[in-house]
Amino acid sequence: MHLFIKNMVCNRCILVVQQELEKLKIPYSRIELGDVELEQAPAPEQLSVLGQQLHELGFELLDDKKTTLIEKIKTTIIRLIHGSDNDVLNTKLSVVLQEALNVDYHYLSTLFSSTEGLTIEKYVILQRIERVKELLQYDEMNLSEIAFNMGYSSVQHLSQQFKKITGMTPSGYRQLKHNDRKPLDKV
Template structure:
């Protein structure tokens, strides 16, 4: 049995979900961002308790297949953008997502837009900008290295997109003292 969990976007999220499964003695064979493969079907009561506990921690069990597909799509995009050695950023996004989810891209796009109210492309841009903010705050890479690591065609393209989304230039953002980054599940 597969469980799909909304807002499970990082390794710490996986650890928290794993701990809750263990507390309820619900066995699993595999866990990844947004999904868990259970070793057996738990009772409806245990699933209800799990859902309540996860909800209290900011997660949500998804019953709807379309919602589960959107969540898988989001976690795939997050993984693509945050993977440090990502060779797929220069491959056409529609191809990468279609292959990763084994689902027609047009269908993915239609479902995603219908459920999220924005396009996949807009979501990707928002995730990339959040990643740029993170890298700017670390101050370990120059703008050219950041642009290259995230698959931007040029520093100018990154800068234009960054300013359009944030209202600031990357260098202006780097000089800010405050942190206006959003958690990945809130993008």
Template structure:
């Protein structure tokens, strides 16, 4: 049995979910972004307690098939961008089709209808948040960040960054109060 959980965006989220599963006595085999593979089916009481505990810390159990699919799309994008998963220079549409075994046009329409933005726009927002993170670390040059984030040029990165944030990457780096959004709020 699998559970699908909304708002999981990082390794700390996985840890938080594991802690909640342990505290409610629900045995599991594996926890990934957005999904938990259970070792056995939990009782209705355990599931209710888990749901309440997850809601209290900003997560949500998903029942709806379309919401589950939308969350899978988000998690694939987050993994590609924030975990530096190699995509072999494939287009995002091809990656999503391959991983989800569904037509991209359907996925795109579904995502837009539930999230109010396109998959492409969501992907751009995630990339910009990752760029903000890399700029905050101040370890890489803008050129190195553009390469790592697979932008065609520093200029393209700078234009997209300014369009999303209102600041150039250089100006953002200069600011001491680098305001970043939590990934689940992007």
């Protein structure tokens, strides 16, 4: 049995969900972003308590198939952009999503747009810009390296997209001392 959990977007989220499952003695075999594979179906009371506990921690158990699919799209994109496999960034997004979710991309795109109010492509751009902000704050790479690692065709393309979304240049952002990055589940 699988549980799908909204707002589970990082390794710390996985740890929190793991701790809640262990507190309630719900056996699981695997936990990934947004997805928990249980060894057996829990009792309805256990599932209810888990849902309440997760809700208090900012998560949400999903039971609707379309909502679950939207979350799978988001977690696949987050994994793609914030993961370490930069080669995947150069693969066509429609192919990655279709293969990962085993659903026709046109359907995924239409569902995502109608539910979220923005296209998958726009969501990807927003996630990429958040990742670029993170890399700029770390100050470990120059702009050329960031552009290359994030799959941009050039520094100019990255700079134009960054300015369009944030209203400032990447260099200007790097000079800021405050952190205006958004949590991944709020993008």
